[in-house]
Amino acid sequence: MKILVPVKRVVDYNVKVRVKSDGTGVETNGVKMSMNPFDEIAVEEAVRLKEKGIATEIVAVSLGIPACAETIRTALAMGADRGILVETDVELQPLAVAKLLAAIAAKEQPGLMILGKQAIDDDMSATGQMLAAFLGWPQGTFASQLTFADGGITVKREVDGGMETVALSLPAVITTDLRLNEPRYASLPNIMKARKKPIETLKPADLGVDPTPRLKVLKVVEPAKRKAGVKVADVAELVMKLRTEAKVI
Amino acid sequence: MTALVLLDHDSAAIKQPARSAVAAALQLGAADVLVAGHGVQAAAEAAAKLPGVGKVIVADGEAYANGLAEPLAALLVALAPAYTHLLAASTAYGKNVLPRVAALLDVQPISDIAAVVDANTFVRPIYAGNGLATVQSSDEKKVITVRAASFDPVAEEGGSGTIEAAPAVAAQTLSRFISSELSRSERPELTAARVVISGGRGMQNGDNFRLLDPIADKLGAAVGASRAAVDAGFVPNDYQVGQTGKIVAPDLYVAVGISGAIQHLAGMKDSKFIVAINKDEEAPIFQVADYGIVGDLFVVLPALAAELERG
Ligand SMILES: Cc1cc2nc3c(=O)[nH]c(=O)nc-3n(C[C@H](O)[C@H](O)[C@H](O)COP(=O)(O)OP(=O)(O)OC[C@H]3O[C@@H](n4cnc5c(N)ncnc54)[C@H](O)[C@@H]3O)c2cc1C
Ligand SMILES: Nc1ncnc2c1ncn2[C@@H]1O[C@H](COP(=O)(O)O)[C@@H](O)[C@H]1O
Numbered sequence: 001m002k003i004l005v006p007v008k009r010v011v012d013y014n015v016k017v018r019v020k021s022d023g024t025g026v027e028t029n030g031v032k033m034s035m036n037p038f039d040e041i042a043v044e045e046a047v048r049l050k051e052k053g054i055a056t057e058i059v060a061v062s063l064g065i066p067a068c069a070e071t072i073r074t075a076l077a078m079g080a081d082r083g084i085l086v087e088t089d090v091e092l093q094p095l096a097v098a099k100l101l102a103a104i105a106a107k108e109q110p111g112l113m114i115l116g117k118q119a120i121d122d123d124m125s126a127t128g129q130m131l132a133a134f135l136g137w138p139q140g141t142f143a144s145q146l147t148f149a150d151g152g153i154t155v156k157r158e159v160d161g162g163m164e165t166v167a168l169s170l171p172a173v174i175t176t177d178l179r180l181n182e183p184r185y186a187s188l189p190n191i192m193k194a195r196k197k198p199i200e201t202l203k204p205a206d207l208g209v210d211p212t213p214r215l216k217v218l219k220v221v222e223p224a225k226r227k228a229g230v231k232v233a234d235v236a237e238l239v240m241k242l243r244t245e246a247k248v249i
Numbered sequence: 250m251t252a253l254v255l256l257d258h259d260s261a262a263i264k265q266p267a268r269s270a271v272a273a274a275l276q277l278g279a280a281d282v283l284v285a286g287h288g289v290q291a292a293a294e295a296a297a298k299l300p301g302v303g304k305v306i307v308a309d310g311e312a313y314a315n316g317l318a319e320p321l322a323a324l325l326v327a328l329a330p331a332y333t334h335l336l337a338a339s340t341a342y343g344k345n346v347l348p349r350v351a352a353l354l355d356v357q358p359i360s361d362i363a364a365v366v367d368a369n370t371f372v373r374p375i376y377a378g379n380g381l382a383t384v385q386s387s388d389e390k391k392v393i394t395v396r397a398a399s400f401d402p403v404a405e406e407g408g409s410g411t412i413e414a415a416p417a418v419a420a421q422t423l424s425r426f427i428s429s430e431l432s433r434s435e436r437p438e439l440t441a442a443r444v445v446i447s448g449g450r451g452m453q454n455g456d457n458f459r460l461l462d463p464i465a466d467k468l469g470a471a472v473g474a475s476r477a478a479v480d481a482g483f484v485p486n487d488y489q490v491g492q493t494g495k496i497v498a499p500d501l502y503v504a505v506g507i508s509g510a511i512q513h514l515a516g517m518k519d520s521k522f523i524v525a526i527n528k529d530e531e532a533p534i535f536q537v538a539d540y541g542i543v544g545d546l547f548v549v550l551p552a553l554a555a556e557l558e559r560g
Contacts, residue, residue, distance in 0.1 A: 016511070017379040026380050038493075094348070095357040118493055123375055124360045125339075126348035129318065133352035138423035139318055141345050144486070154427065158486045159341045160257070162431040166317065168424050178476065178493065179486060214357035218370065218383040226518060229539035231530075235553040238524065238540055246522045246539065248444070248501040249468055249557075 001111035001170075002057045003046045005080065006101055007039040009064060009071040010121040023219040035071045038116025040078070041176040044183040045146065046114055047079035054148055057081050059108060063092055063100055069199055076194035077186035083199035088211055090204070093122075096211035098130035103207035105135055110171065112153070117142050117175040128175035138168040144179040250278035250368060251303070252334035255325065257342050258284060258292040265441035266338035268299065268402030270395040274336050275301045275403070276365040282306070283328065283415070285321055287314035297410035299403050308415035315426035316342055322349040323418045329354060329390065333368070339394035339496075340440075351392035358392040359384060363399040377492040377515035397440055398498035398519060432485045434472075439490065442471035444501045445517070447490055450477035451506020451527065451546055458484055460547070461505065463554040473497065475507045491516035506546050509534025526550070 011017060011026070012034040018027045035043075049055040060075035062068035063086040072083035086100050105113065115128040132139035140146075140155030144163070147154040157164045158177045186194070204211045232238045242249045252274035257264040263284075274280035280301060284293045285308040293307040306328065312320045325335060325346070335350060337343030339361045351358035363381065364372035370385045371393070439445060446461050446468070458472070465472050473495070474488040490497055492515035502520035507513060509525070509532055517523070518537055525538035526549050535541045542549055 011376070013512070017376040019380045026376055093357050095352070095355075098352055120492065121376055123373075123377070123492070124348075124358070125344050126351070126358050126360055129345065129348035130352035130358075132318075133322065133349040136423075139345070139349065140424075141318070142341060157341075159429070160487060162429065162485055162487050164315075164429040165427040166424055167427055169422065177486075179480065214388050215359065215384045215386055218385055220375070220380045220382045223374070223378060223381050226523075226537040228536045229523075229541065231535070231541045231543060235542070235549060235556045238542060238553070239556045241540055242501070242522070242524070246501070248522050 001055050002059065002108065003049065003055045004059050004061060004105060004108060004110040004113045005039070005042050005046050005075065006061045006113070006115050006127070007043065007071050007075050008036040008116070008119050009033050009062060009068045010036045010119055013037055013120055019220055019222040023221060025217065025220050033067070035074050036116050036119050038118055038176050040183040041178070041180050042114040042116055043075045043078045043080060044181045045176065048181065050079065059084060059110070061086070061101065061104060063088070063097055065089060072199055073194050074186065076197045077191045078184060079190070082197055085199055085201045086204060086207065087201055088204050090211045091213050092211055093213045093215055094124050094126040094130055095214060096209065097127050098134055099209045100204060100207055100211065101131050102134035103209055112170065112172060112174065114174045114176060117177055128173050132173035135173070137172050139173045140166060140168050141175045142177040143174050144177050146174065250333045251331070252277050252280045252336055253328060253332040254280055254282045255337040255343060255346065256282050256284050256296055257338055257340050258286065258289065258295070260286055260289050261291045261295070263292065263295050263299065263405070265402050265438065266340050266397035268405070269397035269400040270336050270338040270343070271299055271302065271403045272400045273362065273365060273395045274334065277334055277368055279303055282410070283308065283325070285313040285324065286316070287311050293412050295405070297412055298406050298408050299410070300407040301403060302408050302410040305410045305412045306415045307412055312420055317424050317426060318345045318349050319421045319423045320418065321346045322353060323421065324415060325350045326353045327416055327418050332390070334391045334393060336393045336395055338397050343394050347392055347394050354390055354392065356388040356390055356392050357386065358394070359386060360394050361396045362393055363396045377511050378518065379511070396496055398496045432487055436465060437469065437471045439471045439473050439488070439495050439497055443499055444468045444470035445473050445490070445497050445499045446470045446503040446505065447473035447475065447507060448478055448483070448505050449475035449507030450481065452478060452483055455483040460550040464550065464557060467554070467557040468501070475513050504534050504538070505550065507534055508532050509537065
């Protein structure tokens with residue numbers, strides 16, 4: 001089974017993001033970029049499935065500016081076999097990403113696509129569900145365990161009140177939650193090997209997709225800042241303040 | 250302009266996040282609601298009582314019993330022509346279904362809105378709430394999930410909606426429900442509680458979470474956790490508060506043994522009052538806390554329980 005793993009290049013999760021003073025967005029110049037953490041979990045899962053003999057080939061796909069090739073290289077160093085870069089300067093939103101990924105799926109015919117449940121920059125949590133809809137495939141979102149049996153897949157999902165298990169026919173779309181696995185670090189030899197793995201470059205037009213955004217960002221502002229309050233000496237003072245000052249208990 | 254809101258329910262009552270989604274819909278104009286499930290007559294009647302609700306569309310059948318996204322999305326697409334906006338709370342339930350609906354309608358969804366500006370324009374947090382983006386949709390129909398913590402829920406009583414049956418939609422065989430393991434708790438739900446007390450890695454193990462119980466009992470609080478506490482298996486995953494867990498904004502949030510990483514703050518920094526209990530006076534959580542106690546939680550928690558007990 002071939003697995004396609006879309007990997008997004010995002011501002012590293014450790015960076016303290018700053019809103020630009022002109023209100024047009026957040027500062028990304030000179031900021032450390034990394035693979036979206038949920039996509040690392042997706043790549044890890046695909047690599048484990050290959051190690052178990054369930055997957056035969058792993059294709060890492062990234063969409064965006066040329067630098068997204070670095071994100072693909074990271075996936076290749078973790079164990080993906082080849083990459084596809086869909087190159088564009090247009091700001092891509094989940095609708096366009098899902099359409100482009102659906103077009104790639106039509107060419108590549110994977111048995112499974114594993115995405116992150118959420119990109120930590122736009123926090124949309126939408127692309128996997130949309131991709132499944134375009135392909136007419138079932139979706140297993142917020143997955144924390146995958147089991148393969150009887151030509152289908154069983155997915156344990158993190159839901160509002162706990163866990164849920166669903167069975168999906170294949171091909172299917174999965175989105176990863178945090179507890180699915182712990183991604184590995186790429187070893188130096190594997191980083192070297194990844195340099196020789198192929199990356200194909202396509203344009204949205206090659207896939208017949210118009211990527212124009214449907215959501216226009218009018219402005220981005222910083223949220224109201226909380227001020228540090230006071231340190232209290234002991235629990236008696238805390239309870240007194242909660243009762244008489246804050247009046248919340 | 251009429252919106253349709255997909256409601257989270259437990260077959261009997263409408264969940265609080267869904268009542269917040271109705272509140273958001275009413276800011277746009279009129280609102281109908283959809284109750285889908287199996288044996289949901291009581292929930293439909295509860296929905297009809299929500300103030301401001303026009304029609305309650307009820308899809309009662311085995312296909313909807315477990316909230317699978319595939320049949321629900323097909324149903325919403327069938328109902329969509331009558332509506333300008335389709336909404337749901339951004340719970341696991343709403344987030345699973347609405348983007349699938351959006352794709353089928355060729356619409357870019359607007360996830361997790363925190364405010365309505367006008368019928369086309371909304372405010373939503375990005376980058377773990379470090380930015381608030383005002384976005385304007387050029388799609389004819391809008392598909393929206395609502396950050397429940399940002400909208401006061403509509404009341405449970407006072408409305409007089411009319412109940413009608415949903416159209417039949419072709420069955421699907423893509424997905425099948427197997428089982429669920431829901432965490433049982435006598436406590437209020439995290440996203441509905443007026444007080445939340447959360448434990449982090451500093452709690453050291455699951456047993457120690459019991460130290461929070463007498464305090465939660467006394468304050469009528471829900472119990473939450475940081476990702477580190479969930480990953481370590483101290484408590485179930487649905488306790489997680491944060492960017493990628495639950496978003497809460499109670500009157501009082503008590504963070505115990507939690508350092509205050511950006512991803513955790515994203516889920517609780519809109520709380521009215523924040524208390525931090527941490528032995529490290531440099532912990533970033535103190536930068537957002539209204540009241541901080543620097544100390545060992547194993548000393549502070551029993552003392553706090555005793556102090557509350559003294560009344
Ligand atoms: C993609 C991604 C998504 C994430 N999503 C979330 C999310 O939704 N929610 C979330 O919470 N995190 C999330 N995180 C993780 C986040 O970055 C932090 O790692 C996590 O919040 C840390 O949890 P913690 O504060 O409990 O643990 P730590 O950072 O280890 O802090 C433990 C704290 O306990 C204190 N302590 C220890 N012992 C005691 C004691 N005896 N008495 C008093 N204090 C004590 C310490 O001083 C310390 O401050 C995410 C990370 C990533 C990469
Ligand atoms: N530009 C992109 N390139 C590759 N994958 C993407 C891109 N955008 C989104 N994805 C995938 O979709 C997931 C969810 O993103 P989102 O819906 O934006 O929260 C991510 O975790 C990725 O797996």
